[in-house]
Amino acid sequence: MQRILFVCTGNTCRSPMAEAILKSKKIDGLEVKSAGIYAATGSEASAHAKQVLDSHHIEHNHSSTMLNMKSVQWADLILTMTGSHKNAILQQYPDAARKVFTLKEFTGEDYDVDVVDPFGGNLAIYQETYQELEKLITKAIEKM
Template structure:
């Protein structure tokens, strides 16, 4: 079973949605976690992230976590939402640098960043969900 970690900024929007999507679409073939590069305490996923996933029949039970050494070592592949996230992780965890990719480049569509819906409308979250779903389906 492949171990995948998705990483974004605060671990409340994009990476939890990506994690839930891969678990849902991957039919148990992946062990998935998510983290952030700038997490402020344990937080639930954002309301709209959970709402958009629920519209698609996906339940999300989440508590944010900071990217840390043990998690990075655990992962077979670390997929970031942006090039900046990738660079920050490579700086802090140089021994796993070869396992760190943006999600877009990993599926052969880079380089571009996945839009951050944080603080935006439910429509922005739906757009991010659609983008993540398309990329994760391609990844699978």
């Protein structure tokens, strides 16, 4: 069983979408969760994130979770949405360095390492973020 943890800031937009996208691929032997560096525990995914997932017929049932030692230890691979998320994890959990990558770094993307944060944006921005995540996750699957 391989365990993948997606991490963003509040665990209401990017990481829950990434989690739902990867889960929708129904890959045997893969367990997927998400968390946020500064998440309030128990929040739903943002309305636009849920709407975009629904429009792509992707199941989701999300409750935000704050990143903690237990989730870091649980994960075999931690994929962050930005370089600053990666750095925050490395500062707090230096022993996890071998398994923490930005999603773009992991997939070999050599342009801007950050997945754009749609928080507070309109539905079109969430749709763009979804498309970016879908493309990156497809590439990540090939590397796992």
